[in-house]
Amino acid sequence: MGIRSLGRYKVRGELGRGTMGVVYRGYDPVLDREIALKTVELPQALDPERRKRFLDRFLLEAKIAGKLIHPNIVVTHDAATDETTETPFIAMELIDGESLEPPTVGTTSAAFSSRYVSSAGRPVVARPPKPKPRPC
Numbered sequence: 001m002g003i004r005s006l007g008r009y010k011v012r013g014e015l016g017r018g019t020m021g022v023v024y025r026g027y028d029p030v031l032d033r034e035i036a037l038k039t040v041e042l043p044q045a046l047d048p049e050r051r052k053r054f055l056d057r058f059l060l061e062a063k064i065a066g067k068l069i070h071p072n073i074v075v076t077h078d079a080a081t082d083e084t085t086e087t088p089f090i091a092m093e094l095i096d097g098e099s100l101e102p103p104t105v106g107t108t109s110a111a112f113s114s115r116y117v118s119s120a121g122r123p124v125v126a127r128p129p130k131p132k133p134r135p136c
Contacts (some may be wrong), residue, residue, distance in 0.1 A: 003024070003085060003087065005082075005084075006024075006026070006076075006082045006085070006089045006091075007083075007089070007091075008028070008035055009022045009026040009027065009028055009029075009035065009037055009089075010029060011025075011026050011037065012025045012027055013025045016035060016127075017105050019042065021033070021038065021039045021041050022039050023036055023037065023039070024036070024037040024039065025037075034094045035092060035094050036091075036092045036094045036095075037089050037091055037092075038092060039087050039089045040055075040058050040087075040088050040089075041087075042054060042087050054098060057087055058079075058088050058090075059079055059083060060080030061090070062090045064077070065092075066079070074088060074093040074095060075093040076092050076093075077091045077092060077093070078090070079091070092135070
């Protein structure tokens with residue numbers, strides 16, 4: 001594991017990896033609690049203006065998520081960029097549970113799909129906020 005800390009948070013292991021970043025299990029030593037750390041990995045060749053726009057959108061996602069209060073939405077605690085690694089991250093509530101990886105052979109589709117249904121019986125869809133279209 002390459003990253004040992006992000007800001008004040010200690011990285012304790014990798015929870016998942018996607019096309020744009022990694023989510024780590026972390027620890028907040030100030031508040032003495034386990035957390036999740038969502039990071040984004042930007043290509044090194046990204047020009048400075050596109051990099052800034054992407055980071056602004058990432059922080060906007062954290063601001064929006066930080067204002068949401070609902071039992072089916074994780075709590076956002078913090079958002080920053082690590083000064084040492086320049087890695088942007090969002091510190092969130094850590095919820096232990098089953099993996100949302102696609103089902104393997106022998107798993108019923110009903111059991112798998114029930115993980116994606118909210119308490120109201122509606123499907124749960126997670127999408128990052130989309131930027132507003134620019135006027136032409």
